[in-house]
Amino acid sequence: MTEIIVAATVAERAAGFAVREQVFIGEQGVPADMEYDALDDADSTDHFLARVGGEAVGAARLTAEGGTAALGRLAVLPRARGAGLGAELVRAVEQRARERGFTAVELHAQVPVLEFYRALGYTAHGEEFEEAGIPHVEMRKEL
Template sequence: MSTPRYAVRVAEDAADREACFAVRKEVFVGEQGVPEDLEYDAYDAGAVHVLAVREDGVPLGTGRLLYGEAAVAQTGAGPSVGSLGRLAVAGQARGLGVGVALVRAIEDAARARGLAAVDLHAQTHALGFYARLGYEAYGPEYLEAGIPHQGMRRSL
């Protein structure tokens, strides 16, 4: 069996955003039990959403970048720090490098907006994944939507 090919791109239209939200619903709401009213927020409207899509159009993963005032509100850092969030990879695509490709695409979007660093709230089980990508943990562990998290940051 061959490994499916996929592309990662910035969500371009309403259909792309709906695909992003569908992956988030599958992973966060369906698998992890995050309440829908916590999963979707006012930041979605102004965020840069990235989407991984299999060559046949099936969405495989998503993530978002907050910048400007939204990122400051999320991170507590200055305006030169973006906030990577809502990174989700569909079960069928795990282990294919989709998560890494999504993180790198979000970092590229951050660089294109002149940001110097990217901050994120990592679920603690994913700390090793982000550490391998150059993110450094900081601060204490905390609960977000009932799931243990820790802050992480990477300079760009």
């Protein structure tokens, strides 16, 4: 059974961080000092955890910096990919953004997964840029 929750406890947040570490630091080579930032501890940040059969396999976060809702740190472990879990996490973040009164969500998409976000209704804008050594494009979706 798939379960997506807003991580409310220290243990739930730690499980989400462990997923992010495996995907971003271990798999993609993002430096650890770039993976975590002050937004991880901000009161306005919601952390999401996806579990399958009780095992943490996905994570994401919703930040609200300067009045803008931003989806970030979306990560799904390799063994859980291809089953729609990433899309479920995105929808959970969007729902939470609506609940918090936001009318749009922005994100920085890694170029190799642009089509994933386009299929979920996000539109790319601006020039390609590099973040943590990975090409990205800004995207936005009106809610």
